[in-house]
Amino acid sequence: MSKADISIRAAGDYYEEVADTPPDLRTLVKDVTGKPVRRVGRFIQLGLIGAAKCVGGATLPPETAVYLTSRRGDLEVTIEVMQELFRDGHAPKPLSFINTVSNAACYYVARHFELHGRSCFVGGGSFGFETALDLALLEMRAGIVRSALVGCIEIATDPLALHRQRLSLAPDAAVAEASHWLWLEASRAPDAMGSVGGVEFFTSLGDLAAWFGRQGVGADSTAFSQGQFLADGEAAAIRRELGLRKAFNYRAGRGYYDCLSGALVSAFLRSEADGASAVLHINADPDGRLAVMLARR
Amino acid sequence: MDKAALVEELKQLIITECDKEFEPSEMDTEAPLMNGPFDLDSLDALQIALAIKERYKVRIEGGPDGRKAFASISALADFIIESRSSA
Numbered sequence: 001m002s003k004a005d006i007s008i009r010a011a012g013d014y015y016e017e018v019a020d021t022p023p024d025l026r027t028l029v030k031d032v033t034g035k036p037v038r039r040v041g042r043f044i045q046l047g048l049i050g051a052a053k054c055v056g057g058a059t060l061p062p063e064t065a066v067y068l069t070s071r072r073g074d075l076e077v078t079i080e081v082m083q084e085l086f087r088d089g090h091a092p093k094p095l096s097f098i099n100t101v102s103n104a105a106c107y108y109v110a111r112h113f114e115l116h117g118r119s120c121f122v123g124g125g126s127f128g129f130e131t132a133l134d135l136a137l138l139e140m141r142a143g144i145v146r147s148a149l150v151g152c153i154e155i156a157t158d159p160l161a162l163h164r165q166r167l168s169l170a171p172d173a174a175v176a177e178a179s180h181w182l183w184l185e186a187s188r189a190p191d192a193m194g195s196v197g198g199v200e201f202f203t204s205l206g207d208l209a210a211w212f213g214r215q216g217v218g219a220d221s222t223a224f225s226q227g228q229f230l231a232d233g234e235a236a237a238i239r240r241e242l243g244l245r246k247a248f249n250y251r252a253g254r255g256y257y258d259c260l261s262g263a264l265v266s267a268f269l270r271s272e273a274d275g276a277s278a279v280l281h282i283n284a285d286p287d288g289r290l291a292v293m294l295a296r297r
Numbered sequence: 298m299d300k301a302a303l304v305e306e307l308k309q310l311i312i313t314e315c316d317k318e319f320e321p322s323e324m325d326t327e328a329p330l331m332n333g334p335f336d337l338d339s340l341d342a343l344q345i346a347l348a349i350k351e352r353y354k355v356r357i358e359g360g361p362d363g364r365k366a367f368a369s370i371s372a373l374a375d376f377i378i379e380s381r382s383s384a
Contacts, residue, residue: 093344
């Protein structure tokens with residue numbers, strides 16, 4: 001762990017492939033959080049489930065900040081409100097309207113854990129999780145935040161055929177919904193699962209390679225991980241350039257959802273990953289930018 | 298409009314709109330809707346008011362009207378019956 005690293009105190013996920021109708025999550029929310037949560041849809045329910053699985057029985061410092069991202073936001077409630085407004089021609093239900101604000105999920109997570117730190121929902125396009133994590137790291141390294149929950153949520157909507165169309169997927173493509181969370185601390189916790197070395201954004205492979213060279217992680221002990229939006233050819237070129245022989249594939253067998261990057265850290269820390277002590281995850285966006293996440297055991 | 302039937306409808310409406318796990322038979326029709334055993338807040342009141350406007354075409358304004366209507370389930374039923382008969 002280098003001086004700039006941030007400790008990963010815990011990681012937790014919800015992941016479920018959706019084959020037909022998205023499942024009712026009410027019972028699971030109650031089981032995982034220990035209490036029923038009313039007036040929320042599946043997006044917020046997924047957020048609560050993922051965050052509760054991450055934190056487990058631990059008590060978060062009350063000043064813990066919440067950083068959340070989602071490519072699509074709460075599609076379910078947004079569709080409901082849009083249909084009420086424009087198809088049915090009447091005012092949406094107040095509670096539905098309120099929950100169209102994606103930051104509503106931050107509120108429920110903060111309320112569940114009795115947090116009063118800052119909370120922030122960020123977009124980030126193809127780099128949603130990377131952007132949320134980057135913001136958290138910036139504020140932690142600046143000393144503004146000492147403890148943070150960083151998460152992402154993506155839900156599937158019914159009917160699934162329309163959901164696939166919306167995501168530009170093939171009619172038979174496997175789709176999933178997920179909620180991935182990390183609990184980070186600025187201090188060097190002795191019981192930390194690992195650490196986050198950094199999140200960086202590049203427009204050239206040369207700059208990326210130069211940055212990687214300065215990180216103090218050996219190419220032999222670092223696994224390369226290909227993000228969901230990075231093309232195979234580009235991934236191979238980057239891997240060659242950086243001399244990374246080990247690879248860590250956390251995406252195999254998963255259905256499609258947008259914030260797959262959020263699954264990386266937790267999957268890496270729970271895997272053997274070919275004996276690698278660090279993982280370098282590289283994702284891309286349609287403009288050719290590269291987003292890099294570095295995590296260590 | 299039959300008040301007893303309306304009270305039962307309103308119990309179900311409150312359960313549905315406020316996402317509560319009550320059984321209708323457990324709901325005291327004379328108990329205060331706000332700051333009482335139902336644990337409802339202003340957002341619930343707004344949700345209920347909008348549902349009542351849609352279903353019964355009765356508008357519940359804020360202030361004294363709102364306080365009167367939300368005094369209890371029974372009072373809410375009276376308010377709806379009164380408003381519809383004077384419309």
